[in-house]
Amino acid sequence: MVYFVSNVPNMSLPVFDMHCDLLSFLGKYPDASPYDASEHLPCAVPFLQEGNVKTQVCAIYTGVSPDSMKSALNQARVFSELPSKYSDDLTHLDGDLASWPKLKKVSLIASIENAAGLGNEDVSFSEIEHQFEEIRRLTGQLAYISLTHHTENRFGGGNYTSSIGIKDDGKKLLDLMDGLKIPVDLSHTSDELAEGILTHIDSQGLDIPVIASHSNFRSIWNHKRNISDEFAQEVIGRGGVLGVNFLRAFLDDKVPERLYEHILYAFENGAEKSICFGADFFYTKDFPDPNRFPFYFPLAENASKYPSILAHLGSSLNEESLRDLAYKNVINFYQKLWS
Numbered sequence: 001m002v003y004f005v006s007n008v009p010n011m012s013l014p015v016f017d018m019h020c021d022l023l024s025f026l027g028k029y030p031d032a033s034p035y036d037a038s039e040h041l042p043c044a045v046p047f048l049q050e051g052n053v054k055t056q057v058c059a060i061y062t063g064v065s066p067d068s069m070k071s072a073l074n075q076a077r078v079f080s081e082l083p084s085k086y087s088d089d090l091t092h093l094d095g096d097l098a099s100w101p102k103l104k105k106v107s108l109i110a111s112i113e114n115a116a117g118l119g120n121e122d123v124s125f126s127e128i129e130h131q132f133e134e135i136r137r138l139t140g141q142l143a144y145i146s147l148t149h150h151t152e153n154r155f156g157g158g159n160y161t162s163s164i165g166i167k168d169d170g171k172k173l174l175d176l177m178d179g180l181k182i183p184v185d186l187s188h189t190s191d192e193l194a195e196g197i198l199t200h201i202d203s204q205g206l207d208i209p210v211i212a213s214h215s216n217f218r219s220i221w222n223h224k225r226n227i228s229d230e231f232a233q234e235v236i237g238r239g240g241v242l243g244v245n246f247l248r249a250f251l252d253d254k255v256p257e258r259l260y261e262h263i264l265y266a267f268e269n270g271a272e273k274s275i276c277f278g279a280d281f282f283y284t285k286d287f288p289d290p291n292r293f294p295f296y297f298p299l300a301e302n303a304s305k306y307p308s309i310l311a312h313l314g315s316s317l318n319e320e321s322l323r324d325l326a327y328k329n330v331i332n333f334y335q336k337l338w339s
Contacts, residue, residue: 013326014054018243019214021282024061027075042302043281050304054103057143059113064153072117076138110139114149146185157190166196183209211240214278216262243278246300256297276330
């Protein structure tokens with residue numbers, strides 16, 4: 001592919017981003033501020049505002065640990081309090097999306113990244129149900145649930161596990177989600193778990209949408225965190241959305257412009273009404289693996305970069321396609337789901 005520099009002016013289209021980890025940062029550091037616009041917090045509120053992000057999905061993320069449920073509940077409480085603490089700039093996303101592009105504040109909606117936050121490895125399933133209801137009470141409508149993260153848990157295999165599919169508790173959790181208008185997210189599943197999720201939904205006739213909130217295309221960059229064409233087509237065929245991830249490790253270690261290639265690949269392969277943004281911005285300062293630095297290329301280093309990213313893509317995509325990518329695909333998905 002030939003890379004280019006666009007002469008199209010910056011486009012301040014409104015943006016709906018499907019994934020960040022602001023809540024895990026605020027939950028871990030109680031005195032921290034969502035306005036900390038340093039290089040280590042690329043989803044800080046000033047960056048969101050500069051990038052014209054109208055809605056940011058904030059993941060409740062936990063690892064697989066004895067305190068996962070406690071951490072998840074704490075993050076849900078943090079989420080519930082954000083608009084009252086920062087009422088000038090933040091609000092919760094209203095289910096009525098008809099006037100969404102005219103929002104004056106950054107709206108937030110929660111998701112669950114790793115269902116370990118719903119249940120430690122040794123609790124009863126009735127305790128999982130109680131935790132689920134408590135988180136829903138605190139957060140309202142959830143944007144989606146990921147059954148796993150990188151590793152295995154009681155629900156199934158994560159993206160860095162091999163040959164571990166869906167477990168009995170994973171099936172029970174899907175049964176619990178049936179009809180609640182909460183999508184299941186394939187972004188952190190093993191391929192075996194993704195297959196198990198789809199099979200269980202279909203065999204049991206469950207009403208659960210399927211998405212990939214923050215995954216790139218394995219055909220462009222062969223990484224286990226990226227989605228295969230097979231599962232991408234399943235998401236597309238089921239009316240779901242696919243969020244492009246900005247992390248360097250999942251784009252290409254050395255070629256920043258690969259971001260555009262992932263996006264254009266979606267438009268060339270039937271995902272023009274499914275592709276969206278799922279940047280995966282998180283607090284990086286305390287990350288234990290120095291080999292991951294820098295996490296983001298400068299062209300996509302924080303949420304303020306959306307206008308320049310869209311302007312660059314303006315040399316290849318028309319205005320309708322740019323609007324689909326920036327917000328319309330996601331808005332259409334949730335309007336249909338929540339109606």
